[in-house]
Amino acid sequence: MTNVAHGRARRRLVNTVKDAVRGLRTELALLNRRIGGRLELRDGDLDLLELLARLGPMGPSALARQAARHPATMTGVLDRLAKGGWLTRERDPLDRRSVVLRMRSERVTEVFALYSGMNRALDNLCATYTDEELTVIADFLTRASTASHQETTHLSDT
Template sequence: MTKVPQDARARRKLTNSVKDSVRGMRSELALLNRRISARLELRDGDLDCLELVARLGPVGPSALARAAGVHPATMTGVLDRLEKGGWLTRERDPNDRRSVVLKVRPERVGEVFALYSGMNAALDEICAAFTDSDLLVIADFLDRTATAGHAATRDLDESP
């Protein structure tokens, strides 16, 4: 067995620590989202779709289904529940009157923000401890991680 130089071992250990932290963050954020879903009386996947509409919207149901990785028939049920709950509206697409676009109902957004306020305050406090340069590196890391997750999902979708 080839002996790995100490600096390579330290680098591998540090990289594994970052990976463990990303997994831990994913787990904790998933738990937070489940708790918030329960408080809002939404299913977990419904909250995810609502967040996507807020981020991407106005967006069509087919585009939302693709972004969420959900079958269009399943998406119909999600949208029915969100519309019935007063979370979003289906409106005629101004560019194509045969289509609809989904929009989050702005009067309901405050309910979601209120539940995330503790986490948002914690993130503000965490970010305050870093320099602007540090935050640029962190933002770049998180963007690259999200892009890698998207690519890994796409690869799984394309493999048998």
């Protein structure tokens, strides 16, 4: 294969990967919207709750930064999520003037139950790959997630 032909084949393969990532993003967004609807959450609420569940308790400003949201918009959202029983606000033991947000553990179980079908599908899919292939896939997805986070941060700063 010539260098030109190899370059074209490589470009097609890279574009196929990018298309697959965009397709996955769309399908996951639709799944999240459907689950959010079942839980009577607004768009974006599930993202905030997922950040709290994955990253652990944090203050409202830190959550706003992680979610790339303006801090001023967070108060109303957090009030609604607290009223709905999704999170708690606790005084920070290190700084009594600050608040720490925690997702309520019983609600985490409720969310996981709705994702159980997708988790089973992913388990079945992963079973078709070798450990070495899963290592490459996990590395790619982790690095793609990091790149996305960096671009989100960059866009937030401009």
